[in-house]
Amino acid sequence: MPKAFEDFFGNGNKQQQQQRGGPEGGKRQRQPPLPETPSPPNANIILGTLLGTYVLYKITEPSENGRELTWQTFRTSFLNKGMVDRLVVVNRDMVRVYLRPEAVSLGISRQQQFYFSIGSVASFENNLEKAQNELGIPSNERIPVTFRDEVGLGNAFIHFAPTLLLIGAFMYLSRRVGGAGGGGGAGGQGGGIFGIGKSKAKMFNQESQVKVKFKDVAGADEAKEEIMEFVKFLKNPTAYERLGATIPKGAILSGPPGTGKTLFAKATAGEAGVPFLSVSGSEFVEMFVGVGPSRVRDLFATAKKNAPCIIFVDEIDAIGKARGKGGSFGSNDERESTLNQLLVEMDGFDSSEHVVVLAGTNRSDVLDPALLRPGRFDRHIAIDRPDIGGRAQIFKVHLKPIKTHENMEQLSRKLAALTPGFSGADIRNVCNEAALIAARHLKDQVDEHDFEQAIERVIAGLEKKSRVLSPEEKKTVAYHEAGHAVAGWYLQHADPLLKVSIIPRGVAALGYAQYLPKDQYLYSVKQMLDRMCMTLGGRVSEQIFFDTITTGAHDDLQKVTKMAYAQVTVYGMNEKVGPMSFDDPQAEQQFQKPFSEQTATLIDDEVRSLVNQAYDRTLQLLTERKEEVEKVAQLLLQKEVISREDMEQLLGRRPFNEITIYDEYVQKKVTYSYRFLLEISW
Structure with missing residues (x-):
């Protein structure tokens, strides 16, 4: 095992090596008996709490020799008999009674102490003066009264108890953070509250923890081939360095969510057999100023110690967004400082250090250009949805x-x-x-x-068996879905139908139609118009068969509106607006449109005209095919789910020469394999 791993895992690994016979594979030595296991921290805390509670009780407990009196008892038993030597008012709420030596004759011990509580000093002085007047005590022989403020040890402890508890909790939490942070940080160093600047990157041991290989990653052959170069370099760097070549310092893995960016990074580390440091972009930024840059420095320092290794920063757009946007205060300053430190570190380490930085993001368009330039993230690997x-x-x-x-x-x-x-x-x-x-x-x-x-x-979504539709609602949903199905059946460029259902699913879906779209990347004007007509088929069917329309077409209308605006403002498919595109992904946060009010009015008019054109075309189609819509709706009410075969039995095959993706990719392969088996048997 390399020395860098001993530094990372600390003494725990060394102890394991000694138990196995040492790193050099020497003879096994008999280990001395292990010392007694200390008490767990929780038991010590409980024991200390109980002990502290007992001490506090003993401190604040009244004296056993003390005896509390009432004013009447004090007067009848001591004052009237002339046994009182002096009185001491303590803290203005208690009077301590000191008796004359003659009180011993009454059987009272000298160690015995007496006290009574008072409501206020003024009331006590008035009662004492009134009692002495009634007893006829001369002024020069009256009982002396003194005042004293005392703070006992128990009271002092009670006053300072919140502060002591706060200090104890702070020390306990710092020790807990130290225990967790010492082994959880990238370097496995420094814990406690003072280790907040340490990187939170998790290191995976290539020998036992990174088990993902490229055979576990499928569906992205081009990206796999491009990233394989990093693996070959990390395995055999001399083959490149002897020709003067240097490996790219980093690669950005960009693509939609769920396409396997993190899986690719793990597979790279698993194939290369090197340490793998994984960290999220959001873990660099904290509420404390300067923590982010400190963690970036610690991450790269740890990577250099464990070189060759791979650093993977997931969701790098959390710290890598373009600078100078959204103001320059608060957390934005901290994020920019973290980004600046990342740029410096990627320029600072040399390619000969054999450290590769991989980063994953779903938003590569918002990253800072300085992060994407050659010399930092040289390679931009796009991982798209698979075909x-x-x-x-x-x-x-x-x-x-x-x-x-x-x-x-x-x-x-x-x-x-x-x-x-x-x-x-x-x-x-x-x-x-x-x-x-x-x-x-x-x-x-x-x-x-x-x-x-x-x-x-x-x-x-999940079937909602508990959602029971009324007969009127069920009939409306059936005719709505039948309108979609029939419109798509007679439109050449609509996607082939697979299944139609009127069983409620998900949150708001009362019915749905499943299609088989091709893996298509270019769409013509005719294809987009047919798609809009198919989407409007449900709304048009409700208009034809019922006196009123319902809210069931809300999602369909949203899709049609977006498609129409995309044709006019993005793809330049409108004659009046012209071949212009107003789509700018870099300017998402702008608060004004990139065109004038006159152009905006023209765009709205053309979108409305385009939607109305598709609506009129769909209305004409379904009016001509009203009987077919009726047949499909009645079959849906009877079976609730109908397939493509049911549609072919009702309406016949689609009036187009088409080969669906299912026929081309599934049935053709089955037919070929069947023919091959026949030839072998023949």
Whole structure:
């Protein structure tokens, strides 16, 4: 094990090495008996609390020789008999009675003390003077009264108890933070409240903790090939350095959530066999000034000690946003100071130190340009959502622990075709949900139907069996979904239909239609118009078959409005506005539009015209196909869920020569394999 790991793990590792026979593999030596285990901290705290409580009670406990009197007892037993020598008023609320020596004749011990409480000094003086007047005591023989302020040890302790408790709690918390921070920091050094500037990065031991390899990462072959260069350099740096080449200091892994950025970083560390320091960008910034830069310095110092190693900063946009935006005060100053220190550190360490910095973010567009320049984060690796082939590979990885009798190759292809747009995290969730559904029904194997239900669960949400619709609402939902289905069936550029359901799901979905979109990156004007018409099919169907419209088309109208505005303001697909795009991701926080009021009015008019055009076209289509909508709605009311095969039986095949992604990727492969088997048998 390298010396850097001994420095990191401290004496605990050294003790383990001694028990194993030493790092050089010498002979085993008999270990001396271990010392007695000290009492746990919690037992010591409880014991100290009980002891302190007992001492405080003994201090504040009244004296055993003291006896409290009432005013009447004091007067009749002592004052009237002339036994009182003097009186001492203590702290203006208690009177201590000192008796004459003759009181011993009455059987009173000299050690006996008497006292009584008073409400106020004035009232006590009036009562004493009145009593002495009644007894006829001359002025020169009257009882002397003195006043004294005393602070006992118990009272003093009570006064200082809050301060002592605060100091004790502070010391206890600092020791707890020290115990947790000493081993949790990147360097494993310095604890307590004074170790707040230490990095919170977690180090993973390449020998036992980083088990992820590139075989566990699927669906991103290009990104895997690009990042493999870091692995090759960390494994064999001399092959590059002898030719004068230097490894890039860092790489930005950017992409949507759930695409596997953190998994890629772990796989890089696992393949390279080097230490892996993982930290989140938000852990650098605290409420204390200067903590962020201090943690950045400590992180890079630890990385240099353990070189070669990999630093992975997740969600780097927490500290790496472009400077000079959103004011220059408060936490923004601290964030910029942390970013400046990160820039300095990445320039400070040399490539020969064999430290690679990987960073993950979902918002690479908001990062500071100084962070992305060559010499800091040289490589920009985009990890996007996988295509259908990548999804099939990811399904194969996550289907391995699932107990199923299905053909793994065929199942992964079918599920990949049914999950367009899914990320790696979504695919893993689908496999887990399928296993949960099968376990819920007490099955021994997870079958294909469970996976289909899991996909519906992820897309539309859980079935709301408790949500019972009235007959009128159910009929409205059925005709609404039938309008979507029929409109998409007769529009050439609409996505192929897979399933229609009127079973309530999720929070607000009373019904849904599932389609099979292609992995498409370019859309024409005709394709976008057909998509808008299909989305408006539910609203138009309600208008045709009912006297009124409902709120069920709220989500559809939002989608159509966004699509229309995107055509006019982003893609330049409108003749009157012209080939202009007003989309600027860098200027999200601006408070004024990048166009004039006249242009804004023109954009609104063109968007309204575009939506109305799609609405009129859909109304004409569904009016002509009113009988087909009626058939589909009645079948939905009868079965609640209908498939593509049911639609083909009702309406016939779509009037277009089409090959769906399901036919192309699933059925074609099955047909080819069947033909291959026939040829072998022949």
